[in-house]
Amino acid sequence: MTEITPQPVRIGVLSTAKIAREKVVPGLATTPWCVVHGISSRDTARARAVADDLGIPKAYGSTEEMLADPEIEAVYIPLPNDLHVDAALAAGRAGKHVLLEKPTGLDAMDAERLLEFPRDLVFMEGYMVRQHPQWRMVRDMVRAGRIGRPLGVQVWFSYMNDDPDNIRNRPETGGGAALDIGVYPLVVSRFVLDAEPIRLVAALDRDPIFATDRLTSVLADFGGGLHLTFTVSTQSVVHQRVTVCGTEGRIEVVVPFNAPLGGETILRFDPGTALGDASAETIVVPACNMYGLQGELFAMAIRGEAVLPYGVGDSITQMRLVDAIFESARRGGWVDL
Ligand SMILES: NC(=O)C1=CN([C@@H]2O[C@H](COP(=O)(O)OP(=O)(O)OC[C@H]3O[C@@H](n4cnc5c(N)ncnc54)[C@H](OP(=O)(O)O)[C@@H]3O)[C@@H](O)[C@H]2O)C=CC1
Numbered sequence: 001m002t003e004i005t006p007q008p009v010r011i012g013v014l015s016t017a018k019i020a021r022e023k024v025v026p027g028l029a030t031t032p033w034c035v036v037h038g039i040s041s042r043d044t045a046r047a048r049a050v051a052d053d054l055g056i057p058k059a060y061g062s063t064e065e066m067l068a069d070p071e072i073e074a075v076y077i078p079l080p081n082d083l084h085v086d087a088a089l090a091a092g093r094a095g096k097h098v099l100l101e102k103p104t105g106l107d108a109m110d111a112e113r114l115l116e117f118p119r120d121l122v123f124m125e126g127y128m129v130r131q132h133p134q135w136r137m138v139r140d141m142v143r144a145g146r147i148g149r150p151l152g153v154q155v156w157f158s159y160m161n162d163d164p165d166n167i168r169n170r171p172e173t174g175g176g177a178a179l180d181i182g183v184y185p186l187v188v189s190r191f192v193l194d195a196e197p198i199r200l201v202a203a204l205d206r207d208p209i210f211a212t213d214r215l216t217s218v219l220a221d222f223g224g225g226l227h228l229t230f231t232v233s234t235q236s237v238v239h240q241r242v243t244v245c246g247t248e249g250r251i252e253v254v255v256p257f258n259a260p261l262g263g264e265t266i267l268r269f270d271p272g273t274a275l276g277d278a279s280a281e282t283i284v285v286p287a288c289n290m291y292g293l294q295g296e297l298f299a300m301a302i303r304g305e306a307v308l309p310y311g312v313g314d315s316i317t318q319m320r321l322v323d324a325i326f327e328s329a330r331r332g333g334w335v336d337l
């Protein structure tokens with residue numbers, strides 16, 4: 001049988017962001033479904049230098065220049081969070097499909113503007129964790145009843161970043177723990193539990209200089225005796241771990257969010273018959289590049305070879321949850337969703 005070679009989707013990368021240079025562009029090179037054809041920057045020389053470095057044919061000195069190029073079919077948007085929605089809408093107006101970095105924008109009102117994104121173009125948000133097989137495995141195990149009746153998800157996710165110039169430490173660029181990483185516990189628990197939170201309560205601590213939330217803890221009630229608890233921090237020892245617990249077992253996701261690219265990852269399944277980790281079984285998840293898998297799904301959807309399970313509606317839901325975190329912290333109580 002002849003194998004059909006896809007016509008690769010020509011993607012333009014909208015900025016020389018660190019995530020683009022270090023992870024997403026190399027990830028996109030792992031799939032035959034797309035090719036990075038151009039990169040733009042506020043600075044033409046920077047775009048050219050990064051293009052040469054990464055083997056990208058075209059470089060542009062502005063977003064507008066790249067969006068005007070008919071050779072670019074789709075764009076990947078790794079801009080500061082406050083620029084996400086405007087850039088996605090501009091790309092849509094130019095007829096380009098969009099892969100938008102998380103979080104969608106600054107808040108739900110910002111995200112709702114994406115309802116104007118053309119329906120005949122593909123829109124995908126870059127929650128790369130949903131493409132990692134380790135999360136598919138966890139969801140399959142939960143669905144198969146391996147942990148009995150699910151009761152809750154517990155998450156810690158933190159890093160140390162005290163650089164005042166970093167977009168994560170600037171309120172005007174959508175900085176802070178909730179927006180940068182609080183979105184991940186929400187997205188993975190909604191993914192593995194196949195359920196939505198009905199209310200939440202949150203506490204947060206703001207950096208006195210940056211004014212961003214640097215330590216944010218949330219209890220989200222999914223109803224029916226199902227809870228998510230998480231803490232995220234931008235100024236803590238680096239750590240990330242997720243435990244999904246049920247009546248008959250628990251699954252620990254050892255590197256849940258920044259899973260190594262091209263390296264194995266580990267899940268631990270523990271039926272809880274002995275204390276500590278004594279009864280835990282180690283499950284090795286084969287190496288993969290989740291940014292490559294994400295780009296492949298995006299490109300396949302553009303070519304009509306895949307249907308995306310999430311669209312703008314899901315992005316708005318995520319941002320409503322983040323809004324509720326801030327509202328709860330402000331009001332000091334439960335917020336119904
Ligand atoms: N999914 C994931 O794993 C990750 C996602 N992200 C997301 O990607 C996005 C970018 O993050 P990150 O790579 O850390 O950010 P960077 O600060 O490294 O990159 C942002 C880029 O945006 C461009 N830019 C345009 N206008 C501005 C402006 N006014 N201020 C600053 N930069 C501007 C700059 O590129 P230029 O100079 O070329 O114009 C800059 O390099 C964020 O939304 C973040 O949440 C980040 C890391 C991982």
Ligand SMILES: O=C1CO[C@H](CO)[C@@H](O)[C@@H]1O
Nearest residue numbers: 102159168180181257258
């Ligand atoms: O989305 C992201 C992936 O994780 C990082 C933390 O380790 C974040 O800072 C980044 O924005």
